[in-house]
Every structure is written in C-alpha cells, then in structure tokens.
Amino acid sequence: MASLERILETFPNVSNEAVSAFESKFEPITFQKGELLEKEGQVSNHLYFIEEGAARSYYIREKRDITISFSLEGEFVTSMYSFVTRKPSYEFIECIEKSQCHRILHEDLQRLFLEFPEIEHTYRLILEKYYIALEEQLMFTKFKSAKDRYLELIENRPKIIQKASVGQIASYLDMSIETLSRVRSKI
Template structure:
C-alpha cells in the first residue's frame, strides 16, 4: 500500500484520520492474467487503484474488441460513467498480467464522502484527473497522425508496447493492424 500512500500525498496532504477511514473500507484483490475486473452490462460498484500490473478497458462494437484505455501501477481504474450514474457499464476491464488492485466499494465510499471533507476532496481530485486523462486521449486520438500516436505511446507508456497484443494496441491507437504494422516497420 506504499503507492497508495504516495497517491494521497500527490493530491493533497490527507490527515491521518482520513487515511485511516479510507484504509478501513478498502479491500485488496489479486487478478490473474485475462481475469475480468469489470463486466460490460453490470453496474460498476468499485473504483480500483492498481498497486501492480497492467489492465485494459474495452468494449465490443459489431463483435469487434475495442480498447479504450490501459491502466497501470499508480493509476485508478473504473467504469466511471457506470460508477457515478449507477447504470450498466458499456465497458469491461481485464488484467493483462497478474495485478494487485485496491478496491473502494461504492456503498462504503459514498457515506465516507459525506462524513469526511478531506476524502471528498480526494475523490474530487481523482475525478478531475480522470477527466483530464480522457480529454488528453481524445486530443491524442483525433488530432495526431497514426505515426505520431504510436511514437507518443512508445515515449510515454512503453510498457504497453511490451505487454499488450498488437491488436489491442492498434485498437487503442484507433488504427488498423495493417497501418500499425507499416508504422512499426519504418521505426
């Protein structure tokens, strides 16, 4: 849980009492490679903090697997739209390797947000960070060429290149396998 402590410090100086309250509601889960953590069509009742490993979020469109995002150590993962709206998730999340995830359950977290303003502020900061990442990914996918997207992925998240399948990477970068192969051949 050392990286979780670092996370608290990254967003704000969370008082020890608030940290204790948060720690009292968390659970730790180990996921095996290929195991689903969030299932499409179910209401997402948790937010996860990845202590170890790599996960991806994806959905199916016309029987095709579309990768939305990759999340790794020190990052949060959830189907935020489902978590917030309490509607079924349109996405699934799976472990691409053995993962250690700290889970915060909706039913335990929501009362704590009302009770503790420091935890509420931390939650707000996490939501803000999630929004920023979504916006950056939108810009990343819409305003850069296919080659620029691949080069940026290599520079900013090289572990994905080594852990995810070529199909997952192509889907995440919003390009065909053929385009990705051509780009990789020129690098």
C-alpha cells in the same frame, strides 16, 4: 498498502483519521492475466487501484474488441459511466497481466465522502487530473497520422507497448492491426 497510502499522503490537509478510514475500506485482491474486473451489462460496484500490474478497458461493437484505455500501476480504474450512474456498464475491464489491486465499494466511498469532506476533496483533485488526461488524449488523436499516434504512445506511455498485444494497441490507437504492424516495422 504501499502506494495507495502514498496517494492520500500526497495531498495536503488530510487528517490521519481520514487516511486510516480510507485505507480500511479498501480490500486487497489479486487478478490473474485475463481475469475480468468489470463486465458489460453489470453495474460497476468497485473503484480499483492498481498496486502492480496493468488493466485494459474495452467494449465490443459488431463483434470487434475495441480498447478504450489502459491503466497501469499507481492508477485508479473502474467503468466510470456505470460507477457514477449506477446503470449497467457498456465496457469490460480485464487485467493484461497478473495484478495486485485494492478496491473499494461504491457505497463505502460515498459514505467516506460524507464523513470526511477532505476525502471528497482529494477525490475531486484526482478526478480533475483524469479529466485533463482524457482531454489531452482526445486532442492528440486529432489530425495525426497513424504513425504519429503510435510515436505519441511510445513517448507518453511506453510501458503499454511492452504489456499489450498489437491488436489491443491498434484498436486503442484507432487503426487496423496491419497498419500498426507496418508502422512498427518502419520504426
């Protein structure tokens, strides 16, 4: 558990006991390219940590596949809405390349929170980080041209451009495939 280990260690004041309890509840699992971690309509029971690889969250509206986010190695991912509310997910999550993950059950995580407040504390800190990143994303997309949104992505998360298809990136950046293709051709 190379980098999952490091996650908790990064945060101070977490006892060794808590770290081992946390790690022991994670199950390693490998996904092939195209395999689904989460499905629309089902309640999300797992929080995933991507050790290696990449995933994409998306939903279908009017038969169109719209990318919500990309998750890379070292990141957590789940259908947050469903994981938190325990209602059916509106999104799919798929691996866009072969990925080594670890996952923890919702109920195990809740139990850990009760038993080790330090784990809930760390989780809160991580959640804050993700919240801020989401806010930033919302801001960046505002009042920027198609080209600027693409340049922004190159700047901030260049790996996505290598790993995802034009169509996946286009819907993520809220533009048509054709527009993205033209933007790319003019560097």
